Amino acid sequence: TIVAVNGTASHPIPKTLWGLMYEDISHSGDGGLYGERLQNRAFQQVAPGTTQALNSWSAIGGALIEVVADTIPLSSALPNSLQVLIPEGAGEVGVENSGYYGIEVNPAWTYNASFFYRFPSILPSGSIAANISLVGAESRTTFAASSVTLNPTADWTQVTTSLTPNSSASDINNTFTVTLDGAAFSGVVNFGLFSLFPPAWMGQENGMREDIAQALFELKPSFFRFPGGNNLEGESIATRWQWNATIGPLVNRPGRVGDWGYVNTDGLGIYEYLIWIELMGMQPIMAVWSGYALGGASVPEADLAPYIEQARQQIEFVVGNTSTPGGALRASLGHSKPFILNYVEIGNEARFTCDFISAAPSTYRSYRWASFVDALQNEYPSIRFIATTRYNNPVLAPKPKSYDLHVYQTPTWFRQNGGYYDSVTRDGTTFFEGEYATTSTNSSNLYGIPEQGRLIYPTVQASVSEAVFMMGFERNSDIVFAASYAPLLGHVTEHQWTPNLLSFDSEQVIKSTSYWVQQMFSANKGDWYLPSTLANTAGTLFWSVVKQDTPLAFILKISNAGTATASLVFELPSAVASSGTLIQLQGSATDSNTPDNPNLIVPVTSTIAAKQNLTFTAPALSLSVITVPLA
Numbered sequence: 193t194i195v196a197v198n199g200t201a202s203h204p205i206p207k208t209l210w211g212l213m214y215e216d217i218s219h220s221g222d223g224g225l226y227g228e229r230l231q232n233r234a235f236q237q238v239a240p241g242t243t244q245a246l247n248s249w250s251a252i253g254g255a256l257i258e259v260v261a262d263t264i265p266l267s268s269a270l271p272n273s274l275q276v277l278i279p280e281g282a283g284e285v286g287v288e289n290s291g292y293y294g295i296e297v298n299p300a301w302t303y304n305a306s307f308f309y310r311f312p313s314i315l316p317s318g319s320i321a322a323n324i325s326l327v328g329a330e331s332r333t334t335f336a337a338s339s340v341t342l343n344p345t346a347d348w349t350q351v352t353t354s355l356t357p358n359s360s361a362s363d364i365n366n367t368f369t370v371t372l373d374g375a376a377f378s379g380v381v382n383f384g385l386f387s388l389f390p391p392a393w394m395g396q397e398n399g400m401r402e403d404i405a406q407a408l409f410e411l412k413p414s415f416f417r418f419p420g421g422n423n424l425e426g427e428s429i430a431t432r433w434q435w436n437a438t439i440g441p442l443v444n445r446p447g448r449v450g451d452w453g454y455v456n457t458d459g460l461g462i463y464e465y466l467i468w469i470e471l472m473g474m475q476p477i478m479a480v481w482s483g484y485a486l487g488g489a490s491v492p493e494a495d496l497a498p499y500i501e502q503a504r505q506q507i508e509f510v511v512g513n514t515s516t517p518g519g520a521l522r523a524s525l526g527h528s529k530p531f532i533l534n535y536v537e538i539g540n541e542a543r544f545t546c547d548f549i550s551a552a553p554s555t556y557r558s559y560r561w562a563s564f565v566d567a568l569q570n571e572y573p574s575i576r577f578i579a580t581t582r583y584n585n586p587v588l589a590p591k592p593k594s595y596d597l598h599v600y601q602t603p604t605w606f607r608q609n610g611g612y613y614d615s616v617t618r619d620g621t622t623f624f625e626g627e628y629a630t631t632s633t634n635s636s637n638l639y640g641i642p643e644q645g646r647l648i649y650p651t652v653q654a655s656v657s658e659a660v661f662m663m664g665f666e667r668n669s670d671i672v673f674a675a676s677y678a679p680l681l682g683h684v685t686e687h688q689w690t691p692n693l694l695s696f697d698s699e700q701v702i703k704s705t706s707y708w709v710q711q712m713f714s715a716n717k718g719d720w721y722l723p724s725t726l727a728n729t730a731g732t733l734f735w736s737v738v739k740q741d742t743p744l745a746f747i748l749k750i751s752n753a754g755t756a757t758a759s760l761v762f763e764l765p766s767a768v769a770s771s772g773t774l775i776q777l778q779g780s781a782t783d784s785n786t787p788d789n790p791n792l793i794v795p796v797t798s799t800i801a802a803k804q805n806l807t808f809t810a811p812a813l814s815l816s817v818i819t820v821p822l823a
């Protein structure tokens with residue numbers, strides 16, 4: 193295969209091309225990116241007296257425990273307490289939390305631990321000691337312990353302490369315990385808002401889990417789409433994501449029942465997202481709720497005003513100057529300077545109207561594009577509003593400047609559709625491919641179970657096929673300004689979706705083969721697209737050539753999605769150095785990185801000989817990135 197490479201760039205490659213799509217799905221937030229290690233830490237959004245209310249909590253040493261609606265709630269946002277009856281004269285009694293399917297015990301960390309307590313009826317005669325510990329769930333080995341003092345008071349009082357483990361645990365099956373000596377006190381203690389927080393990434397207050405944040409940082413992402421995805425929408429209108437319920441002290445955040453079947457604490461709220469986006473060097477693509485809920489309800493056009501106002505306030509919180517209520521609120525939290533906000537998405541995907549998720553147009557939800565854009569664009573002229581329907585279907589007014597399109601498909605589909613944007617009319621409309629991933633090898637069942645072709649982890653075959661689709665974004669990045677794989681994160685033990693770009697349990701992170709493909713593209717983005725001989729879309733060999741300004745170099749990406757070695761000759765437009773760098777990801781079709789073998793398939797870097805007419809042999813099922821400095 194001869195690839196003639198044009199010396200004149202067709203267009204610059206946008207800085208925003210590669211980024212992250214995020215929502216709290218499969219514990220991406222609570223139990224994942226968000227640093228809190230205790231699950232159900234504040235008994236939010238649960239019915240007192242139910243088993244679910246005690247999710248992740250259990251009794252120690254004969255204590256009787258129950259979640260109650262406290263007669264004196266910790267706050268209006270946190271009405272439920274963990275009521276603990278300490279029996280007469282027992283030994284060590286109390287409660288323990290099992291975390292998010294385990295808790296990492298790391299002796300290099302100093303954990304901040306805290307909880308609120310009060311004695312609702314009989315007060316102890318004096319102060320009593322309580323122990324806060326990290327313990328092996330089975331071994332009952334104590335890895336860290338700190339004694340705190342509970343004063344005889346009926347008023348809510350917070351204790352905080354720090355825990356530094358004296359050794360590592362042999363596995364993740366560890367718990368957080370609060371115990372006291374039954375001999376010192378028997379009676380009722382109410383607890384509220386517990387927390388166990390290891391050091392957060394870059395030291396952000398109420399911030400992110402370090403290993404997950406670091407793995408995302410290494411993708412060099414340029415944007416962060418949040419808060420969803422379905423999790424923006426709410427199962428009902430009342431349970432939609434609301435920015436103003438996710439800010440300020442944790443005792444003021446009620447949390448909500450998320451769209452993926454678990455309670456969202458909203459400890460990771462809009463302010464934490466925005467600070468982290470800044471620390472990561474990204475920019476937000478922020479969604480506003482747009483009138484429809486996942487369960488089917490939608491707000492009649494005539495009743496939208498309060499929801500449009502809430503969206504306006506959400507934007508004002510992000511970019512308003514401090515003379516506005518939103519800007520003043522932001523400043524009061526510590527960030528008087530407006531955040532960057534160039535993109536606001538109206539809704540998530542208007543349910544079944546996004547591309548490729550085929551459904552009869554009749555199922556279109558009432559998509560409220562005009563109501564929101566008419567109200568918001570004038571006040572925020574520099575913000576580009578993104579529509580989330582099919583492209584021009586339905587035809588929307590005012591004409592959207594940008595669309596967010598989603599696709600979940602098979603490896604074959606991605607291999608055959610690298611040219612998806614080639615034929616789109618250039619009329620100024622730009623595109624955000626906000627969600628794409630190989631979900632299955634079965635084109636007639638994209639969302640089934642593994643026995644029907646569903647992927648649990650990305651495979652080499654899936655990832656090198658996604659690379660072909662991504663080469664299409666590079667080639668068309670005059671109109672594709674952003675693209676992100678979805679879902680980004682998934683907990684190995686408890687998830688609602690597979691595959692995910694990055695999997696994790698309570699201790700380790702598993703970078704998938706698709707994670708590495710994203711990293712290879714994003715870290716080698718280049719600055720200019722150089723047109724070259726088009727590949728045969730029915731074939732299995734694809735390439736993309738870009739030019740990097742600093743240091744000056746050609747970057748060649750080659751995806752061999754076939755099962756046979758393939759050779760190409762690149763006829764480069766100018767002289768090059770005698771050697772270049774090759775980064776290569778290669779494996780068998782169904783190879784995946786898994787918790788048991790997280791580094792089975794990783795990119796390998798080597799030096800290769802280079803010349804202006806560069807011959808390259810691409811191994812079967814491989815993605816290669818060759819950087820060749822200009823002479």
Ligand SMILES: O=S(=O)(O)O[C@H]1C[C@H](O)[C@@H](O)[C@@H]1CO
Nearest residue numbers: 421422423540541627678679
């Ligand atoms: O059920 S789906 O619509 O397929 O859900 C998909 C599309 C939605 O935007 C996102 O939240 C989810 C998985 O990434």
